[in-house]
Amino acid sequence: MVTVLACALLWVVLVLPDAVDGLSLGAFLRVPVEGLLVVALLLVLPARARRPVALLLGMALSLVVLLKTLDLGFSAVLDRRFHEFYDWSYVGLGYAVLRVWVGPTGARVALVAVVVAAAVTVSLLVPATLRVQKVVASHPRTTARVLGAAGVVWVLGALTGLQVAGTPVASAATARLVSDHAVSLVEDSRAGTSFARAIDDDPFADAGEDLLAGLEGKDVLLVFVESYGRAALTEPTIAPGVTAVLESGTEELGEAGFSARSAYLTSPTFGGSSWLPHATLQTGLWTDNQARYDQLLAADRLTLTSAFGQAGWDTSFVLPAVRTGWPEGQAFYGFDELVGGDDLGYRGPELGWGAIPDQYTLSEVRRTLLDQTDRRPVMAQVDLVSSHLPWPPPPPLVGWDEVGDGSVFGCMPGCGRDPAQLEGMAHVRERYGESVRYVLRTLTSFVASHPDPDLVVVLLGDHQPWTFVTGPGPGHDVPVTIISADPEVLDRVDGWAWSEGMRPADDAPVWRMDAFRDRFLTAFSGRGP
Template sequence: MTMRRALPLLIAALAIQLALTLPGAAMRPTPELPLLLLALVLGGGMARLPVAAALTLLAVQKLADLGMVAALGRPFNIAADLPLLDAAVRLLAGSFGGLAGLGAVLAAALAAAVGLALLPAMTPRLENLRYASQRAGLATATVAALRDFRAAAAQDPMAERPGLLGAIDRDVLVIFVESYGRASFATPLYAETHRATLRRAEADLARAGLAIRSGYLVSPTQGGQSWLAHATFASGLWIGDQALYQAMLASGRQGLFHHARRAGFRTAAVMPAITRPWPEAAQMGFDRILAAPDLGYRGPPFNWVTMPDQFTLAAADRLLRGQDGAPLFAQVALISSHAPWVPVPRLIGWDEVGDGSAFAAMAAAGESPQEVWRDRDNIRRHYRDAIDYALQTVMAYALRHADKPPLILVLGDHQAAQGIAPDGGRDVPMHVIGPAALVERSAAWGFAPGLIPPPDSAAIPMDRMRDLILQGFAAPGIAPMERPAAQGRSSPSPATTRTEVPS
């Protein structure tokens, strides 16, 4: 065989090998390779183009798996994850610039085109590829899971129960802290900083007369898709992917905020990451939605992060709290600890917050995302500092309102990606802060006093929290729910790491 004929064969062999072995060891021989090379030499033209297209799709699926495993700790599910592509491109554009988002789209298109160009002569028996059958099985299982999910959504034991939330006589704030997970207590790099911050806050809050209890929950996601955690917490259903999220919205399920509205609260969502229309919010039980444009921020963004957490909380006070009439029951999503974790804001005096212009110098300070993300250790340091800022801000906010405290439920939405937060599985902390008469009710959930949960604390699946809150704060005479078992019926999450650094 001449070099002129051998070179295309070698290139095709490499392409075949990559398609067959990604995301594993690409240079390890596979049993299919010799057969495909033989087909390349002897095969006719009729079957080559459709087979090439099939192998290209296989390669694209595997590349998608690589990206999803790195970001979210799970493979790409074509039946559930296609809507995430647009969100991923917008995140890249917001963090690293419009050219980065455009580059990602062009790179994906180029990869598909190259695959079609390099794989036109292969005639493999794709049905023998275990990987392809596994991914097809995953999509089929997702469709079946949707049927079961819809049935579960229709069977709601809380739907007609009276007196739920009847013991609460004040505002309630459910504050999600972006990317806050058990790694803050289990990973030494983070624990040294975050534990110290929480110990100081615990002492300050106790001196101000506030009670505190903390525990762990299991989130349905890791590394992203915060809305799945928000929906799981509120709906009482395990929502682990986008398909289940859409099914929940269509189900008419009465979530935590529907029940709060029925109990006489004003309901609201403060969502500084929402910059585009959010029609699905109408199904979530919120009377009022405050998206990024509604919060009045006039400072510059912090890359993808639209505004600092301190401004978000100050805006919630200004726009929602302190009003006559019914108490407030609100969800607040804090996003300063969202990737790319640069630049990290710092706390200022609450009377200096104003319209956000005071944060302008911070938004322009420090390294760029491109500089930070060249080095994993630097990424982790910035992640540590961003979480610490978020914790300082939330605790300072609780202390600021100690004279007339709301009931504050602070929790992480999910852990950061495994490369950033390798310890703690999918566990996230939850803190209950407020007057002792209300906070002590969370003892029945297994929550311990203080802001630092014990290292051996069992984690409650996040979908249990709707019913625990509804019944745990029910009016007198309504029987409370029994303390739940950890890692319950609905959690498909991986095993959780229990080892933590010493206090």
């Protein structure tokens, strides 16, 4: 029985998938070629070398389990593989998110469980490998026969493509996993040099005096909506409500004199790390990991914000979730003023991850930026965070003249509710859809309730929500919309062939997010016809 359990444990480790969409019964019915090679190695080694080699193999398999576990977690949350070179910072971020999702006690329990699981894995895998080595040494002929039979099954499976429950019988998944991680580690370690060249190669580094002349006199808001991904328009349980809000929003804007054009951008990240798509859109550089982001912030690159600043706009970053100063961000992006959560003067209850509801944030944008007299045009990046996980119930909209200092939200549903006390995973899509609808209704009402012919809004998502909302294989696309009351503004993007209205068509253009900066600056620079 001990021998059977040892073999079964090694088998499971070698066939364990490294991505969530690979978890199935068929995955555990495969024949791992790595197991055959390990047994063959132990069979041919001299007797005195078998035990040390088995010990090393057991420790190596422990590292394989760690890699597969990290890959599974990253595939579930970020829809990609773990990268050893720059992803360790996500451990702390993941724990912080877990504290929000399950509470401090639940997060501590989960952390202890992970540590215990790692210790148990090592304590079981090494003895299991030694046990297999002992069996191989004691029964070489029987081992050779079993190995030969299993090898025939693997070869036939590889040649014929034989499958069980939709999964190929012949597996080399662990070997590919180790190879892929080794290759990516080498590539990631060398990527900094090529990214530095991309930073320096900026077609707009020496922009002329007609930079952004097509938006002269306009107030421009670059509005990021947290977790607003394509899944909001395609996932069957979410899409009907969200698309209805987009269609009614298009009508509401039209009645106020505004028009909209929409399409999709492919975000460099998934499920989180909003600062990466922010940097990608602002700089025109594909910033898909923390190493690139850190390298970028230490460099000199024209951002959309600094371009507006050079062209004569007053520039701001409105970041309600930021509670401290950000001098390195101000130096890089070039904004004149950072408006953080503590600067917004919010006196209401904490609602959701960002604490401040988006209606209050937009109300302050109008009061402190747009409604000021004797000023230059304003360009501001505004982050709307009410749609950030864990998606507690958003407050209903109130009249814009009732927002005040936010105290009005004290009597709203969800007030004082612990975000961790949610209804369970069965309702997560419903809660996500509700939060996205709230943000879109709020933004539409903000524009339409005070129609300003000189207001231009670029509205877009930063990334898709987690896979437990989107389902497997959702892609990285996010909706993007330009809203303006000036036909000349929309005429400049007519060649983009974007869909009319706030809802992008299924076949609307899809750009990588790093293409937006250059196309935007090209469209709106120069005096036009």
